Amino acid sequence: AQSVTQPDIHITVSEGASLELRCNYSYGATPYLFWYVQSPGQGLQLLLKYFSGDTLVQGIKGFEAEFKRSQSSFNLRKPSVHWSDAAEYFCAVGAFTGANNLFFGTGTRLTVIP
């Protein structure tokens, strides 16, 4: 069965520092992978997605993620964090099930300190 694990519940980084958010997935086929960001009280905004091809994908707001099949990982990175990046980040895998829905991790809350 498909599942997504985000091992870090909460991460705090200083503004200008680099960021890496971890995501591990379990899926029996080639996965469709996503990172979404959620600001407090808001819906989810798509940051980036991976379907196939180049394993390093670029997204909006300066984010990138790397798909590593051997590690079943899809970690999100940003070289220099801005205060406005403080939010909750969700990793998700798309499933070819009856619902054709996304399976989400439990999220990582990012705090940015000045």
Place this chain on the structure above:
Amino acid sequence: SQTIHQWPATLVQPVGSPLSLECTVEGTSNPNLYWYRQAAGRGLQLLFYSVGIGQISSEVPQNLSASRPQDRQFILSSKKLLLSDSGFYLCACGQYNEQFFGPGTRLTVL
């Protein structure tokens, strides 16, 4: 691209009262529609999905129901709310290769 509207944005209801949350979609036709619930400190749980008018599938047994009276309208309902129904409800459209989300409804059951 799709735009998803949800209302109300915030709702406070007493235990035992009915519920109706509405979701409407613009910019697409015959979309797959989804209701997710996000509880505090937890990820998103799929509640219902619909592939067409009148077609509803439930992913988990619960106190809620869903309906799709029109192609781009998806409604989440309850006859009697429970405390455990509190949470953030998100409507989405799309499929396994991408989903777009509405702004959500914050439901507090007291």
